[in-house]
Amino acid sequence: MSALVEIPARRGRAARVAAGRHVRVVNTHGTQVIDTWAFAARDPSEWMSMEASRASFLRLAAAVGDTFVTNRRRPILTLVEDSSRCAHDTLIAPCDPERYGLLGVAGYHDNCRDNLHAGLAELGVSVPATPPSLNMFMNIPWTPDGQLAWGEPVSAPGSYALWRAEMDLVIAFSACPQDILPINGRSGRTVEGHFAIE
Amino acid sequence: MSALVEIPARRGRAARVAAGRHVRVVNTHGTQVIDTWAFAARDPSEWMSMEASRASFLRLAAAVGDTFVTNRRRPILTLVEDSSRCAHDTLIAPCDPERYGLLGVAGYHDNCRDNLHAGLAELGVSVPATPPSLNMFMNIPWTPDGQLAWGEPVSAPGSYALWRAEMDLVIAFSACPQDILPINGRSGRTVEGHFAIE
Numbered sequence: 001m002s003a004l005v006e007i008p009a010r011r012g013r014a015a016r017v018a019a020g021r022h023v024r025v026v027n028t029h030g031t032q033v034i035d036t037w038a039f040a041a042r043d044p045s046e047w048m049s050m051e052a053s054r055a056s057f058l059r060l061a062a063a064v065g066d067t068f069v070t071n072r073r074r075p076i077l078t079l080v081e082d083s084s085r086c087a088h089d090t091l092i093a094p095c096d097p098e099r100y101g102l103l104g105v106a107g108y109h110d111n112c113r114d115n116l117h118a119g120l121a122e123l124g125v126s127v128p129a130t131p132p133s134l135n136m137f138m139n140i141p142w143t144p145d146g147q148l149a150w151g152e153p154v155s156a157p158g159s160y161a162l163w164r165a166e167m168d169l170v171i172a173f174s175a176c177p178q179d180i181l182p183i184n185g186r187s188g189r190t191v192e193g194h195f196a197i198e
Numbered sequence: 199m200s201a202l203v204e205i206p207a208r209r210g211r212a213a214r215v216a217a218g219r220h221v222r223v224v225n226t227h228g229t230q231v232i233d234t235w236a237f238a239a240r241d242p243s244e245w246m247s248m249e250a251s252r253a254s255f256l257r258l259a260a261a262v263g264d265t266f267v268t269n270r271r272r273p274i275l276t277l278v279e280d281s282s283r284c285a286h287d288t289l290i291a292p293c294d295p296e297r298y299g300l301l302g303v304a305g306y307h308d309n310c311r312d313n314l315h316a317g318l319a320e321l322g323v324s325v326p327a328t329p330p331s332l333n334m335f336m337n338i339p340w341t342p343d344g345q346l347a348w349g350e351p352v353s354a355p356g357s358y359a360l361w362r363a364e365m366d367l368v369i370a371f372s373a374c375p376q377d378i379l380p381i382n383g384r385s386g387r388t389v390e391g392h393f394a395i396e
Contacts, residue, residue: 051291051330060344073296093249098271128326132249146258
């Protein structure tokens with residue numbers, strides 16, 4: 001196994017992954033949502049698409065064995081193993097400065113959108129928009145009549161999801177700094193996560 | 199009521215709508231999915247966001263009274279009335295050439311992505327990506343465990359949804375040319391829809 005790389009609390013990090021390699025994303029403390037994006041290495045305007053992926057695997061959230069696809073319908077990441085007990089959310093937008101304004105925050109608040117673009121910039125990558133994110137370890141339950149809720153974390157410390165890269169790609173993570181809604185726990189404590197390329 | 203404007207079968211059409219006006223979208227034959235997008239008139243890189251809207255109204259599909267928001271979390275369209283009996287889908291990507299390739303179509307097939315950009319181009323508008331669409335009259339049922347399915351149409355001919363513009367905006371429609379999956383009916387017949395600005 002490769003060394004674990006930290007996704008610092010409230011920050012973003014990105015990495016290049018070759019086709020066929022695996023990415024292990026570890027919920028180190030069991031409470032931390034990791035917003036995740038993936039882009040084709042050869043052209044980052046091709047990105048992992050939540051809406052095309054749901055149309056492909058026909059589920060609100062991926063099951064082990066399901067493959068996410070890009071906005072050009074090409075396979076990009078397959079969920080190979082998952083010890084987290086969590087249906088990684090595909091429905092909810094990454095947080096952004098405007099979101100925190102609506103939640104009553106005055107002034108700047110760390111946010112996943114800025115973390116995405118900062119993480120990519122460290123690799124010299126820029127993208128023309130903010131795609132919908134795959135919200136790993138984020139518990140957004142639905143009811144039979146389609147109501148959603150901000151669930152609390154349900155993963156054990158150290159649990160992980162293992163993904164296979166289906167193309168050469170850039171993966172980007174944000175350790176979500178949401179400390180108002182309970183998605184990272186009611187305490188508002190936001191912490192680091194880890195990943196490894198294997 | 200203003201005159202009805204045709205959204206031609208398998209084609210796109212866009213229009214400018216001032217804040218406070220209403221847009222009536224009519225399912226003329228009762229069977230036709232109308233993929234819909236909306237963009238801020240002053241800056242079309244601000245668009246109606248399915249992922250931010252679900253986070254706002256906390257439902258898989260909007261109810262009457264719910265407001266869709268943009269990728270900057272600003273209100274853009276409110277569902278004011280709905281006679282269609284249909285939970286307008288927010289989950290599934292608009293169709294595109296690659297999708298039809300995967301469905302076995304050889305050569306070009308009309309598609310909602312191209313219809314979006316062609317409709318906008320007639321107004322001199324271009325956008326840097328294809329946002330997730332609001333799929334009006336599209337019946338995508340979910341099960342309690344999160345499985346999705348390609349439902350058949352459930353709206354009556356002439357049924358409509360009425361929307362209020364919450365900002366000056368550009369609205370774009372595509373009469374979805376999907377004739378392989380049953381979302382426009384098992385016959386594969388794709389037809390026109392209509393809209394009016396009131």
